[in-house]
Every structure is written in structure tokens, then in C-alpha cells.
Amino acid sequence: MKPVTEFENMAELRCEIDALDGQIVAQLVRRAALIARAAELKPKEGLPARIQSRVDEVIKNVRIKAENQGLDPALVETLWREMIEWSILEEEKTLGVSPIQPPDIPEETGL
Structure with missing residues (x-):
């Protein structure tokens, strides 16, 4: 991998960013x-899509990895939380579980 300081122009740098993407x-x-x-294995083990302790563990791990490598842990946490939520929704689809919906709130009756 070429050190970032060796890129001499934006075209070359952008090419490297595109490749990395x-x-x-x-x-x-x-x-x-x-x-x-x-999602296929969880039902066999009696596990739900969302296991909050696992979510917390993953977030903790990626924050530590980011910090150890000089990357903003808050940025990594934001990205991972989004990815985790998407993953849980995908698992719920496979498991046939409806995501938690807020209760229906009746419209104001004008009283």
C-alpha cells in the first residue's frame, strides 16, 4: 500500500480513494x-434478531479499534450503529418478525 504522502496530485489520490471504496x-x-x-442460524439457537448485549459489544469493539488506529471513535460508532440497525431489520425480515412499531395514536377529537 502506497503511503498517503506519496500521492502527488488529486487525480491519483481520487483513483486510490475510488479503489478503496x-x-x-x-x-x-x-x-x-x-x-x-x-438470520438462518438464530432460530435454531432460539435467538432474536436484536441482542442488545451483542450490539453494545460490537460498538465497544469498533470504538476501541478506531481509537487505536487514530480514527474518530464517534464517527465509527455512528457508521456502525446505522449498519447494525440495517442488519437487525434484515434479520427480522428473514425471521418473519415485524419491527417494533409505535402504537397508533388517535387523532384529536376536537374535544
Whole structure:
């Protein structure tokens, strides 16, 4: 991997960013496949889509990894929380579980 200080112009730098984006997307595809498999395995183990202790563990782990590598842990947490919520919704679809909906609130009656 070429050190970032060796990029001499924006065209070259953008090319590297585009290539890296492709690698990130490929890793996200792999992660999504793992989530799909989790949705298949969870019923066999009696597990729900959302396991809050696991969500907390994943967030803690990625924050530590980010901080150790000099990346803003808050940014990483935001990205991961979004990804985790998407993953849970995908698992719920596979498991046939409806996401938690807020209760219907009756319209004002004018009284």
C-alpha cells in the first residue's frame, strides 16, 4: 500500500480513494452475507434478531479499534450503529418478525 504522502496530485489520490471504496463495498457485501447466515442460524439457537448485549459489544469493539488506529471513535460508532440497525431489520425480515412499531395514536377529537 502506497503511503498517503506519496500521492502527488488529486487525480491519483481520487483513483486510490475510488479503489478503496470498492474494497469497502466488497467487505460490506461479505458482512451482509454473514448477517443473512446469522438470520438462518438464530432460530435454531432460539435467538432474536436484536441482542442488545451483542450490539453494545460490537460498538465497544469498533470504538476501541478506531481509537487505536487514530480514527474518530464517534464517527465509527455512528457508521456502525446505522449498519447494525440495517442488519437487525434484515434479520427480522428473514425471521418473519415485524419491527417494533409505535402504537397508533388517535387523532384529536376536537374535544
